Amino acid sequence: MLPIPYGRQHITEADIKAVTDTLLSDFLTQGPKVAEFEQKFAAYTGARYAVAVANGTAALHLCALALEVKPGQRVITTPITFAASANCVLYCGGEVHFADIDPVTGLIDLQHVRRLLESHPNGYFHGLIPVDFAGLPVDLEQARALADEFGLWVIEDSCHAPGGFFIDSHGQHQHCGNGQFADLAIFSFHPVKHIATGEGGMITTNRADLYEKLLLLRTHGITKDPAKMHRNDGGWYMEMQQLGYNYRMPDMLTALGISQLQRAEEGLARRRQLAGRYDQAFADMPQVQPLAGAAGHAYHLYVIQVADRKELYDFLREKQIFAQVHYIPVHTMPYYQELGWQPGDFPLAEAYYAQCLSIPLFPSLTDDQQHYVVDCIREFVQR
Numbered sequence: 001m002l003p004i005p006y007g008r009q010h011i012t013e014a015d016i017k018a019v020t021d022t023l024l025s026d027f028l029t030q031g032p033k034v035a036e037f038e039q040k041f042a043a044y045t046g047a048r049y050a051v052a053v054a055n056g057t058a059a060l061h062l063c064a065l066a067l068e069v070k071p072g073q074r075v076i077t078t079p080i081t082f083a084a085s086a087n088c089v090l091y092c093g094g095e096v097h098f099a100d101i102d103p104v105t106g107l108i109d110l111q112h113v114r115r116l117l118e119s120h121p122n123g124y125f126h127g128l129i130p131v132d133f134a135g136l137p138v139d140l141e142q143a144r145a146l147a148d149e150f151g152l153w154v155i156e157d158s159c160h161a162p163g164g165f166f167i168d169s170h171g172q173h174q175h176c177g178n179g180q181f182a183d184l185a186i187f188s189f190h191p192v193k194h195i196a197t198g199e200g201g202m203i204t205t206n207r208a209d210l211y212e213k214l215l216l217l218r219t220h221g222i223t224k225d226p227a228k229m230h231r232n233d234g235g236w237y238m239e240m241q242q243l244g245y246n247y248r249m250p251d252m253l254t255a256l257g258i259s260q261l262q263r264a265e266e267g268l269a270r271r272r273q274l275a276g277r278y279d280q281a282f283a284d285m286p287q288v289q290p291l292a293g294a295a296g297h298a299y300h301l302y303v304i305q306v307a308d309r310k311e312l313y314d315f316l317r318e319k320q321i322f323a324q325v326h327y328i329p330v331h332t333m334p335y336y337q338e339l340g341w342q343p344g345d346f347p348l349a350e351a352y353y354a355q356c357l358s359i360p361l362f363p364s365l366t367d368d369q370q371h372y373v374v375d376c377i378r379e380f381v382q383r
């Protein structure tokens with residue numbers, strides 16, 4: 001039962017067999033499992049196209065390249081995210097800007113984004129990267145409307161929210177990564193994420209132009225499709241048409257992804273059940289404030305806020321419960337401070353960081369383990 005981490009992958013015998021089967025097949029990289037995973041993942045999100053890539057960070061980098069982020073271009077994201085959401089802009093020579101969060105949800109506050117946009121001339125900013133933080137989907141209908149008003153593209157960082165949805169102004173469920181509002185959406189298959197393949201990532205989109213660019217950029221900028229070549233010297237001929245990368249996801253890992261994807265809804269249901277039980281347990285502990293929930297929340301993380309966070313973190317460690325902090329605000333990282341950002345720039349994000357703690361939440365967390373976590377937190381607040 002102990003120790004209990006904050007998140008953990010769940011690997012079954014079927015997952016293991018899916019991987020070992022590909023090891024004996026003809027393909028270790030870019031084989032039939034890649035295309036199958038892409039099709040199934042696109043169907044799962046509701047997007048037209050999906051491109052499997054090496055990891056979530058590579059997905060972000062390729063998105064920034066496909067949207068042609070250029071040196072000096074400015075892109076807005078949230079300070080409460082994993083650094084990769086912001087770094088992809090820097091990879092292309094762009095400038096990262098931040099807008100503060102809504103303290104109730106932990107998500108980027110679109111009112112702050114609007115104020116930032118309005119305080120600069122039109123054309124000053126080029127893109128927006130909202131993050132479905134903790135698994136709570138951003139209202140992309142509103143984000144899109146704002147982006148259109150100011151001529152921005154949108155990349156949805158949905159690493160925390162496969163299977164999540166928000167409810168649009170017509171009462172429709174809009175699933176994360178479905179391509180209805182964002183130009184591109186990205187996912188990660190890091191072991192703590194909903195679908196775990198070790199390393200792995202996915203980009204979804206409804207835009208055929210971006211899809212074509214992503215395919216080229218993923219494999220060195222090289223095409224083997226005669227229909228797309230400038231000339232054809234013979235059967236061996238291929239063309240490098242752009243400066244691309246090797247950001248492929250291998251067949252053996254996409255086979256694992258396919259197997260995991262089959263259990264995605266089951267895992268999501270369990271995450272929501274566990275989150276509901278935490279909600280109930282903390283309802284009578286005023287010292288513990290969970291972040292806002294929602295019907296379409298995908299619950300990658302269950303975040304609580306407590307005044308004496310460091311004490312609770314250490315207390316839980318002694319009880320062999322390994323809670324975690326998500327996230328240290330990106331703008332307070334030394335690298336971003338060298339770029340000119342300072343503590344105090346985004347007070348709501350910093351106040352959130354001072355009190356947040358992600359407590360254990362993953363599908364294989366047992367009822368007994370969850371009771372133990374709740375009992376330990378109760379013991380702490382009553383001490």
Ligand SMILES: *Cc1c(COP(=O)(O)O)cnc(C)c1O
Pocket residue numbers: 055056057058081082084085131157159160187188189190199200201
């Ligand atoms: C995990 C994560 C990433 C990066 O994904 P990797 O697969 O680890 O490269 C990017 N953004 C967010 C919000 C993440 O949680």
